[in-house]
Amino acid sequence: MRPPSPSIPEKEFLFASLKASLRLDGRQPLQLRTPELTFGPELGWVECALGKTRVLAQVDAKMVKPPPERPFEGMVSIHSEISPIASPEYEFGRASEEEVTMTRMLDKVLRRSDTIDKESLCVIAGQRVWHVRLAIHCLSDEGNMLDCACLAGIVALRHFRRPEIEVVGDEVTIHDPTERAPIPLAIHHSPFCFTFAFFADTSIPPILDPSHLEQRLSAGLVSIALNAQREICVLQKLGGVPLAPDSILNLVEIAVSRAKELDRLVDDKLKVDWSGRRVEFR
Amino acid sequence: MSIILPGEHVPARHVNLKLGPGLLQLSSPDKRRGIADEGLGIISTKAGTLHHSTNQSKWWIENNSRRYVPAQQESVIGVIILRSGEGFRVDIGSAHTASLDGLAFEGATKRNKPNLKIGCLVYARVSLAHKDMEPELECFDAQTRKAEGFGELKEGFLVRCSLKMSRLLLDPKHFLLPLLGHRFPLEAAVGMNGRIWVNTKEMKHTIAATRCIEAVDPDGGGMDERGVKEFLNALDVE
Numbered sequence: 001m002r003p004p005s006p007s008i009p010e011k012e013f014l015f016a017s018l019k020a021s022l023r024l025d026g027r028q029p030l031q032l033r034t035p036e037l038t039f040g041p042e043l044g045w046v047e048c049a050l051g052k053t054r055v056l057a058q059v060d061a062k063m064v065k066p067p068p069e070r071p072f073e074g075m076v077s078i079h080s081e082i083s084p085i086a087s088p089e090y091e092f093g094r095a096s097e098e099e100v101t102m103t104r105m106l107d108k109v110l111r112r113s114d115t116i117d118k119e120s121l122c123v124i125a126g127q128r129v130w131h132v133r134l135a136i137h138c139l140s141d142e143g144n145m146l147d148c149a150c151l152a153g154i155v156a157l158r159h160f161r162r163p164e165i166e167v168v169g170d171e172v173t174i175h176d177p178t179e180r181a182p183i184p185l186a187i188h189h190s191p192f193c194f195t196f197a198f199f200a201d202t203s204i205p206p207i208l209d210p211s212h213l214e215q216r217l218s219a220g221l222v223s224i225a226l227n228a229q230r231e232i233c234v235l236q237k238l239g240g241v242p243l244a245p246d247s248i249l250n251l252v253e254i255a256v257s258r259a260k261e262l263d264r265l266v267d268d269k270l271k272v273d274w275s276g277r278r279v280e281f282r
Numbered sequence: 283m284s285i286i287l288p289g290e291h292v293p294a295r296h297v298n299l300k301l302g303p304g305l306l307q308l309s310s311p312d313k314r315r316g317i318a319d320e321g322l323g324i325i326s327t328k329a330g331t332l333h334h335s336t337n338q339s340k341w342w343i344e345n346n347s348r349r350y351v352p353a354q355q356e357s358v359i360g361v362i363i364l365r366s367g368e369g370f371r372v373d374i375g376s377a378h379t380a381s382l383d384g385l386a387f388e389g390a391t392k393r394n395k396p397n398l399k400i401g402c403l404v405y406a407r408v409s410l411a412h413k414d415m416e417p418e419l420e421c422f423d424a425q426t427r428k429a430e431g432f433g434e435l436k437e438g439f440l441v442r443c444s445l446k447m448s449r450l451l452l453d454p455k456h457f458l459l460p461l462l463g464h465r466f467p468l469e470a471a472v473g474m475n476g477r478i479w480v481n482t483k484e485m486k487h488t489i490a491a492t493r494c495i496e497a498v499d500p501d502g503g504g505m506d507e508r509g510v511k512e513f514l515n516a517l518d519v520e
Contacts (some may be wrong), residue, residue, distance in 0.1 A: 004361055004373045004401075006401075007361040007401050007403050007440060008401040008402055008403070009401065009403055009435065009436070009437055009438050009439060009440060009479075010439060010440050011401070011438075012437070013438070013439040013485075013488065016485060017485050017488075017489065020485060022485060022486065022489060024489055024492055024493075025493065026489070026493060026517070052502070064394065088349065110376040118319065
């Protein structure tokens with residue numbers, strides 16, 4: 001069952017407070033909720049939280065035979081699903097609009113933007129390649145699940161390390177992580193996604209990282225995915241209020257500065273986790 | 283007090299026994315499972331901690347959850363989602379929508395019925411809650427036909443919280459609402475369905491109240507009295 005739209009008092013209060021540049025959680029209009037990254041015991045297991053929105057990302061890799069048309073490339077697949085665990089408004093079995101949007105966006109941001117060097121995943125051309133599988137689990141939806149999922153996905157890919165392999169002729173030996181240090185994936189760049197919400201009332205400025213209520217009451221979302229090197233990967237706007245080219249350029253500028261901050265934060269977190277992790281050698 | 287899981291047998295025995303939330307007396311004691319030999323055949327239907335009054339006449343289970351299951355005589359906050367002929371359909375956050383009769387208001391007659399729009403908030407009492415029927419609400423006391431504080435909630439803002447938080451706020455000894463009331467004038471209605479309506483004169487006060495409720499929520503931060511005082515000072519609400 002779709003929940004009813006927010007009640008009149010909620011709607012009126014939110015619009016009035018946004019007009020006064022006040023957000024319900026005390027943020028500035030263009031302020032991101034600080035992401036919390038929790039790394040699990042395994043490599044490639046990351047839980048990302050933006051406020052009460054929580055997404056779990058997990059990466060694993062296995063050896064497969066590549067398709068004959070691409071014998072030199074490894075495979076990357078992304079599995080994402082929004083189940084009723086995130087919010088009662090999602091139904092089991094039936095793909096909701098949000099789920100379709102999110103799956104397509106994750107595919108564009110993390111796979112089609114060539115984040116992972118696929119040729120480096122090749123073991124023996126035409127015979128053996130790595131298949132990297134990224135699973136995204138949405139645990140709780142308190143708004144802006146897309147940005148959270150993208151962040152969890154890229155951090156998980158950067159956190160993951162695949163086992164070292166050795167090729168002698170046609171023989172492939174996979175070394176156990178306890179024998180030889182596992183190696184990270186070859187990652188070209190780290191795209192981050194930023195979602196802005198617009199409102200029908202043009203006196204309300206656009207806001208970054210909308211909460212659930214803000215998202216429900218918005219009249220249009222713009223998602224920009226880009227990396228800290230100022231390269232835009234995806235710009236998505238699915239209908240909603242019309243926007244002037246200038247305002248889009250403004251958003252891109254804001255997203256660039258946020259991407260730089262986020263990139264530093266992710267680098268630091270990964271470094272701290274890696275230094276606290278003991279990888280055993282024998 | 284002990285931890286209990288759904289389906290466990292509860293050793294409740296009293297001449298004037300009252301069962302609270304989460305407890306069920308089986309209508310036909312299940313002989314197969316041998317429950318009949320163990321007393322009145324009372325089992326738990328949810329996980330939580332088991333409590334009883336000092337003379338063991340009242341038993342109930344306490345836990346925290348986010349989805350509301352209607353129970354008779356509980357006051358709830360609902361959103362009108364449909365007007366249908368005689369009454370309204372109201373979303374109270376339960377699995378099914380509740381129905382609210384157009385005559386279940388103070389002073390309502392066949393000619394003079396309240397005019398609630400879709401999206402309005404109402405504070406109401408659950409007058410019928412049965413597991414096989416959809417819940418029914420009323421906005422007055424059926425005996426006195428007086429509003430007793432129920433009815434439409436105008437303006438203000440709706441905060442959503444866990445069910446435990448709304449039960450805590452109904453406790454007159456809980457610190458939060460008096461503490462907020464000392465800082466600024468405040469109107470609040472607490473629904474047992476995890477919805478709290480707050481209204482103040484100024485926007486930043488409503489936002490401060492919202493943030494405090496979310497911070498104190500055991501499901502969110504579980505902040506204590508001292509923490510809230512510091513938090514309010516940092517918010518600069520004067």
